[in-house]
Amino acid sequence: MTEKAAAPSVFRNTAFLRLWTGTTASGLAMWALPFVLGLAVLERSITAVELGVVLATRTVGFLAAVPVAGVLADRHSRRGVVFWSCLTAGLTTPVIALGMGSSLLLMATAATVVGAGQGACRPAFQALVAEVVPESGRQQANAATTFAIRVTTLVAPGLTALAALLVDARALLAVTAVLWLCAALVPPKGTAETKVRAQHRSFGKGFVTDFADGLREARRHPWMLGGLAALTVMIAAGYSATAVVLPLVSRDRYGTEAVLAAATTAYTVGALVGAVLIARWRPRAAGWVALAGLACYGLIPLGLLLPVHPFALVGVYVVAGVGIELFNVPWFTAIQREVEPTRLARVSSLDFLLSYGLAPAGLAFIAPAIEEFGVSAVLGVCAVLCFAAPAAAALIPSARGFRARTTTS
Structure with missing residues (x-):
């Protein structure tokens, strides 16, 4: 169709550019964490068993938060859900560093919260694309986003290894926390249309009922x-x-x-x-x-x-x-x-x-x-x-x- 050829680049859309930057920052922080913790094992700051426990609890937090975040992002501002979830991950990541070598319970608890922040921002980011990008540009926008995620998975291990030559695992965890703060602050607000439509929905329903609406x-x-x-x-x-x-x-x-x-x-x-x-x-x-x-x-x-x-x-x-x-x-x-x-x-x-x-x-x-x-x-x-x-x-x-x-x- 002719309109696809005429569609401008999504990177001329400032709102999407901000959203893409925030999504990329969150993806880099998410993918870097396992490699940083792996370096901590090599440094003998944590053991291999502790690494397994921390990564497992992060996954538990992620999976527990995803359905809750989906309901919250439909009830409230998607931008707000992104902000609070990424801020939570950013503020809790240094707590993992505090627990290294002293408290597995503290590390596991912090990793659960970080995982919850990671899981909570995913559906909100996905829904925000539909708010800030017109339908004609969404395929290009999604391609740009997934391209950034793939580049992240490709370069995160190498960048982490190079950075480890200069600083230790605790400092690298602080860097991932900064990435989470970037993901919290950079994305734009969504459109007014979705907010107005949401205001006409009935609130006060239970979580299960609202999630069941999504299943239907x-x-x-x-x-x-x-x-x-x-x-x-x-x-x-x-x-x-x-x-x-x-x-x-x-x-x-x-x-x-x-x-x-x-x-x-x-x-x-x-x-x-x-x-x-x-x-x-x-x-x-x-x-x-x-x-x-x-x-x-x-x-x-x-x-x-x-x-x-x-x-x-x-x-x-x-x-x-x-x-x-x-x-x-x-x-x-x-x-x-x-x-x-x-x-x-x-x-x-x-x-x-x-x-x-x-x-x-x-x-x-x-x-x-x-x-x-x-x-x-x-x-x-x-x-x-x-x-x-x-x-x-x-x-x-x-x-x-x-x-x-x-x-x-």
């Missing part, structure tokens, strides 16, 4: 339920299995950890390529293209299962990385377009809750399954699931364009 909104969109189920299967089965098996294959089949490093880097590079591609590409059957991209992840367990050349395995990871962004960007854009605005944060929280929430469950299940049935059987089942789940979702009539077949007001 999600059920109004069959393509969303199918896509969410496919994404959940891919993460819980495919992502979890490959995360466990790739280090083993790198060591046992290829005899070097270089394959592990190359494959994980290739996945991120592929995702960057995918984000650039989908920023401008507007396929007519956007939903089918997105689900096909999601299905590309099934190539990874196949590559780990078959005795392929290491370069071929790395290439498979590149393709899967491209595919995941061909899914992510149209998926987020469709949710922002199709979901009723006053329920958008709750639906986004459901998305994050299932995709992030089942990843630890998948990781916990995969290792015993490998011991019981063997690596080959587990990888074969995971490959079938990664291909079959998106294919089944594509059979839903509205999945072709991630759009309701009939317009509803």
Whole structure:
């Protein structure tokens, strides 16, 4: 269509530029924390067991906060939820440093609160995109956001390691706290339209009732339920299995950890390529293209299962990385377009809750399954699931364009 060519860059939108900066700062702080704590283990400031406990409690806080934040971000200002959640994470991060070497309980408690702040800002950030960016620019905006997140995952370990040459882990935790404060202060206010619509909603409902409203909104969109189920299967089965098996294959089949490093880097590079591609590409059957991209992840367990050349395995990871962004960007854009605005944060929280929430469950299940049935059987089942789940979702009539077949007001 002609309007896509005429659409100006989203980076000319000052409000989005501020939102993008805040989202990137929060992502960098979130991804840097595990590496900083890993350096603390090397410094002997904490033990490996303490590292595991702190990261686990952070995940618990994240998952507990996501549904609550979705309700709050629909009841109140999304900008306000971003501010308080990021401020909470920023103020609590130094407390982890205070507990190093003295109190595991203090570190774990602080990590839970930090994780809650991280989880609380996610649906609010997602809903704010729909408030500050016109519909014609949202796909480009989502691509820019996911591009920044992928760059963050690529550079965070290296930047953390370089910074560790100059300062210790406690000082690096203070740096991540500053990033959280940036994420709290920089994003813009949302539009008045959503606030006015929210004022006409009935308040005083319980949390469960309000969250159930979000579930009912999600059920109004069959393509969303199918896509969410496919994404959940891919993460819980495919992502979890490959995360466990790739280090083993790198060591046992290829005899070097270089394959592990190359494959994980290739996945991120592929995702960057995918984000650039989908920023401008507007396929007519956007939903089918997105689900096909999601299905590309099934190539990874196949590559780990078959005795392929290491370069071929790395290439498979590149393709899967491209595919995941061909899914992510149209998926987020469709949710922002199709979901009723006053329920958008709750639906986004459901998305994050299932995709992030089942990843630890998948990781916990995969290792015993490998011991019981063997690596080959587990990888074969995971490959079938990664291909079959998106294919089944594509059979839903509205999945072709991630759009309701009939317009509803």
